[in-house]
Amino acid sequence: MLLNKKILLCVTGGIAVYKAVALVSKLSQAGAEVKVIMTESAQQFVTPLTFQAMSRNDVFVDTFDEKDSRVIAHIDLADWADLVVVAPATANVIGKLANGIADDMVTTTLLATTAEVWIAPAMNVHMYENKAVIRNMTTLHEDGYQFIEPSEGFLACGYIGKGRLEEPEKIVELIAQRFTSSKNLPLSGKKVVITAGPTRERIDPVRYVSNFSSGKMGYAMAEAAAALGAETILISGPVGLDKPVGMTVIDVESAAEMLEAVRTHFDDADIVVKSAAVADYRPKDIHPEKMKKQAGDSVIELERTTDILRTMGGMKTHQILVGFAAETNNAVGYGMGKLESKNLDYVIVNDVTDPAGGFGSDTNVVTLLSKRGTHQPFQAMAKTALAKVLFEAIIQEESEQLNDR
Ligand code: PMT
Numbered sequence: 001m002l003l004n005k006k007i008l009l010c011v012t013g014g015i016a017v018y019k020a021v022a023l024v025s026k027l028s029q030a031g032a033e034v035k036v037i038m039t040e041s042a043q044q045f046v047t048p049l050t051f052q053a054m055s056r057n058d059v060f061v062d063t064f065d066e067k068d069s070r071v072i073a074h075i076d077l078a079d080w081a082d083l084v085v086v087a088p089a090t091a092n093v094i095g096k097l098a099n100g101i102a103d104d105m106v107t108t109t110l111l112a113t114t115a116e117v118w119i120a121p122a123m124n125v126h127m128y129e130n131k132a133v134i135r136n137m138t139t140l141h142e143d144g145y146q147f148i149e150p151s152e153g154f155l156a157c158g159y160i161g162k163g164r165l166e167e168p169e170k171i172v173e174l175i176a177q178r179f180t181s182s183k184n185l186p187l188s189g190k191k192v193v194i195t196a197g198p199t200r201e202r203i204d205p206v207r208y209v210s211n212f213s214s215g216k217m218g219y220a221m222a223e224a225a226a227a228l229g230a231e232t233i234l235i236s237g238p239v240g241l242d243k244p245v246g247m248t249v250i251d252v253e254s255a256a257e258m259l260e261a262v263r264t265h266f267d268d269a270d271i272v273v274k275s276a277a278v279a280d281y282r283p284k285d286i287h288p289e290k291m292k293k294q295a296g297d298s299v300i301e302l303e304r305t306t307d308i309l310r311t312m313g314g315m316k317t318h319q320i321l322v323g324f325a326a327e328t329n330n331a332v333g334y335g336m337g338k339l340e341s342k343n344l345d346y347v348i349v350n351d352v353t354d355p356a357g358g359f360g361s362d363t364n365v366v367t368l369l370s371k372r373g374t375h376q377p378f379q380a381m382a383k384t385a386l387a388k389v390l391f392e393a394i395i396q397e398e399s400e401q402l403n404d405r
Contacts, residue, residue, distance in 0.1 A: 001030045001031060001172075001176040001179075001180075002027060002030040002031045002032035002172075002175065002176060002179060003031035003032075004031065004032075004033070005031070005032045005033070005082050005083070005175075005179055006032070006033050006035075006080055006081050006082045006083075007027055007032045007033070007034050007035075007081065007082065007083050007084075007085060007175065008034075008035050008036075008037065008077055008078075008080065008081035008083070008084045008085070008109070008113075008115070009023065009024060009027075009034055009035070009036045009037070009051075009055075009084075009085050009086075009087065010036075010037050010038075010039075010084065010085070010086040010087075010089075010093075010106045010109065010110065011036060011037070011038045011039070011042045011046075011051070011087065011088070011106075012038075012039045012041065012042055012086065012088060012089055012090045012092070012093040012106060013039055013040070013041020013042045013043075013044060013045065013090060013092075014041075014042075014045070014088045014090050014122050014123060014165075015045065015122075015156040016087075016088035016122040016156075016164070016165035017042050017045040017046045017088060018045065018046060019087075019088070019122075019165050019167070019168055020042075020046075020051075020087050020088060020165075020168075021046060021050055021051065021054055022168040023085075023087060023168040023171055023172070024036060024051060024054040024055050025054050025168075026168050026169065026172045027172060027175070028054065028055060028056070030172055030176065032175075033057070034054075034055040034057065035055060035057045035058075035059075035060070035077060035080070035081075036048075036051040036052075036055055036057070036059045036060070037059070037060040037061070037077065037105050037106050037109055038051065038059060038060070038061050038105075038106070039061075039093070039104055039105075039106050040061070040104065041090070041092075043061060048061055060073055060074075060077065060105050060109075061105060062104075062105055063104060063105045063108050073105075074105060074108045074109040074112055075112050077109050077113075078109050078110075078112035078113035078114070078115070079112075079113075079114075081113060081115040082115060082179075083115055083116050083117075083118065083175065083178065083179075084109075084110065084113050084115050084116070084117045084118070085117075085118045085120065085148075085171070085175070086106075086110070086117065086118070086119045086120065087118075087119075087120035087122075087148070087165060087166075087171065088120060088121070088122035088123075088165045089119045089120055089121045089122065090121075090122070090123060091121075091123050091127050091128075091130070091132075091133045091136075093106060093107065093110075094119065094121060094133060094136050094137060094140065095132070095133070095136045097110055097111075097119075097136075097140060097145070098135075098136035098137075098139040098140050098143075099136070116146065116178075117145050117146070118145075118146045118147070118148055118174075118175075118245060119140065119145055119146070119147050119148070120147070120148040120150070120165055120166055120171060121137070121147065121149075121150050121163075121165075122150055122163060122164060122165035123150075123163050124155060124157045124159060124163055125155060125159050125160075125161030125162055125163045126159070127163070128150065128161075128162055128163045129162075141243075141249065141251075144248070146245045146246070147243055147245065148166050148170075148171055148174060148245055149162075149166070149242040149243060150162055150163050150164050150165060150166060151164045151165075151166055151167070152164065174245050174246065177226075177227060177246060178245070178246050180227075180229075184229075185227075185228050185229025186228050186229060186392075186395045186402075187225060187228040187229045187230035187270075187271075187391075187395070187402075188229035188230075189229075189231075190229070190230045190231070190270040190271065190402065190405070191230065191231045191232075191233070191265070191268055191269045191270050191271075192222075192225040192230040192231070192232050192233070192269065192270065192271045192272075192273070193232075193233045193235065193262065193265045193266065193269045193271070193272045193273070194218055194221045194222040194225060194232065194233070194234050194235070194272075194273045194275060195218060195234075195235045195236075195237075195258060195262065195273070195274050195275060195276035195278075195308075196213075196215045196217070196218020196219050196221070196222065196234060196235070196236045196237065196239065196275050196276055197213050197214070197215035197218060197236050197237030197238060197239040197276055197277070198210045198211045198212070198213040198215075198237045198238065198239075198276070198277050198279070199237045199252070199253065199254050199255045199257075199258055199276065199277075199278050199279045199305075200237070200238055200253050200254060200279075201254055201255065201279045201281070201282035201283060201305070202253075202254070202282075202283065202286045203283045203286065203287065203291070203300060204286065204287035204288075204289065204290050204291045205287075205288070205289065205290055206290050207290075207291070209279055209281065209282065209283065209302075210279065211277045211279065211359070212277075212359040212360055213237070213239075213276065213277035213359055213360075214239060214240070214241070214359065214360045215236060215237065215239030215240075215241050216241070216360070216361075216362065216383050217275050217324070217364060217383050217386075217387070218234070218236070218273075218275035218276055219234070219236075219239075219241050219244060220383040220384045220386070220387035221273050221275050221387045221390070221391070222234040222244060222247055223244050223247075223384065223387065224384070224387035224388045224390075224391050225247075225271070225273075225391060226244070226246045226247045227388070228388075228391055228395070230270075230271075231247075232246070232247035232248070233247065233248050233250065233265050233269075234247050234248070234249045234250070235250045235252060235258060235261045235262060235265075235276070236249060236250065236251055236252065236276075237252060237253065237258065237276055237277075238251075238253060254279075254282065254305075255278045255279050255282065255305035255306065255308065256282075256305070256306070258276060258278060258308060259306050259308045259311065262274075262308055262312060266312060266315065266319065269319050270318070270319065270320065270402065270405060271319070271320045271322065271394070272312060272319050272320070272321050272322065273322040273324075274308065274309045274312075274321075274322065274323050274324060275324050275348075277326060277359070278305065278307075278308060279305055280304065280305060280307075281302035281303065281304060281305065282302065282303060282305050283300050283301070283302060283303075284301040284302060284303045285301070307342070309321070309323045309342050309344070310341070310342045310343075313342040313343030313344060314343065316343065318401070318405060320345045320346070320394065320398055320401065320402075321342075321343070321344050321345050321346075322344065322345060322346040322347070322348065322394065323338055323339070323342060323344045323346070323347045323348070324347070324348045324349075324350065325338050325347050325348070325349045325350070326350055326352045326358065326359075327349060327350070327351055327352065328351070328352060328353050329351075329353075331349045331350070331351040331367070332349055332367055332369065332375070334349075335347045335349035335367070335369050336369060339369055339370075339371060340371075344371065345370065345371050345398075346368060346369065346370050346371070346394060347368075347369045348366050348367075348368055348369075348390060349366060349367045349368075349369060350364055350365065350366045351365070354380075356380035357380065361383075362382055362383060363380050363381060363382055363383060363386075364380070364381070364383050364386050365378065365379065365380045366378050366386065366390070368390060368393055368394075370397060372397070374397070376393055378390070
């Protein structure tokens with residue numbers, strides 16, 4: 001799976017270091033060449049010798065311990081790697097990286113590399129939720145670093161919660177997917193922009209107007225696009241889902257922010273899929289302070305948000321534009337109306353009253369309508385499976401246009 005891929009593993013000091021040993025073993029078994037750098041704290045848990053034996057390579061622990069006089073080790077390792085993985089990543093290394101601090105072999109190499117860097121945090125649940133740690137992770141997200149989210153469960157500190165290093169098998173699977181996607185897959189070299197989740201339109205600092213979208217459909221579309229080889233941009237409203245790796249995730253809150261993010265990525269996109277449930281209306285005035293209860297009823301005046309899809313329909317040149325339509329009756333009829341009025345290439349219609357589909361569920365039932373007049377109904381299936389078949393159907397119908405680009 002990973003034959004000849006060069007993976008640089010940066011191991012920092014947490015109890016999950018033992019899992020990093022298994023990770024090296026599994027990466028090597030998958031054919032990767034693995035080199036390991038350890039922080040001083042990581043060596044408190046496992047010795048470099050263990051990683052040396054597992055990787056069959058020297059282990060680097062000290063910036064000034066130059067093993068080969070012909071090269072400077074941290075630059076050489078930084079240039080050598082196809083992918084750098086920090087696992088486990090402590091709050092400390094996350095903080096240093098977010099602030100550009102390079103005071104040991106791991107952090108100097110991380111700053112020196114131009115390879116993709118994946119960060120797999122592992123720490124106590126309260127540390128993971130600490131505002132400073134969240135701030136640092138947000139900075140790193142914005143700087144283009146990818147995260148392998150920790151899983152939930154029993155933590156070594158005795159707490160139950162989020163903070164366990166993702167299992168080595170899963171990390172290897174994600175790395176394998178990452179390298180497969182650069183091969184000759186149907187969407188290799190294509191840029192796909194996906195929107196997902198709801199938008200929130202603020203009323204005051206503690207209240208908002210929104211809807212029940214969980215983001216599951218949009219995230220499944222994004223993961224399918226990435227698995228088919230696309231450079232994937234996921235623009236996500238506020239959802240409770242883990243951030244997928246292998247793509248750029250842009251968090252937005254309101255319809256206005258989503259419009260801005262879609263606009264930024266629209267010009268060079270090949271396919272744009274709008275799975276998000278964007279609010280059609282927002283409060284006309286956002287109250288700067290919490291609105292106080294009054295005797296009797298209250299009225300909030302709403303104004304229309306910009307229809308992002310319609311705006312993109314008016315701007316499109318070569319982009320294949322795919323909308324969703326969430327309907328409660330006459331789904332196909334209304335879907336066809338949206339296909340035409342918003343100048344779309346496809347609309348994926350879901351009757352959100354169907355118990356097997358719609359908002360929040362793991363499954364969906366949809367019909368794919370195209371501007372050429374084709375109707376393709378799909379039976380109820382998991383959103384993850386559905387996303388894949390929807391993309392396959394679109395790729396098949398658009399093979400000429402996609403090949404021409
Ligand atoms: O997130 P899940 O819980 O998995 O649920 C999935 C889903 C039901 C949200 C998804 O399958 C879906 O149907 N998404 C579109 C929901 C929606 O807003 O439909 P609509 O018919 O109101 O809008 C039609 C299209 O216009 C959509 O592509 C929407 O993104 C877009 N739109 C709408 C309003 C607006 N201001 N800007 C837009 O771009």
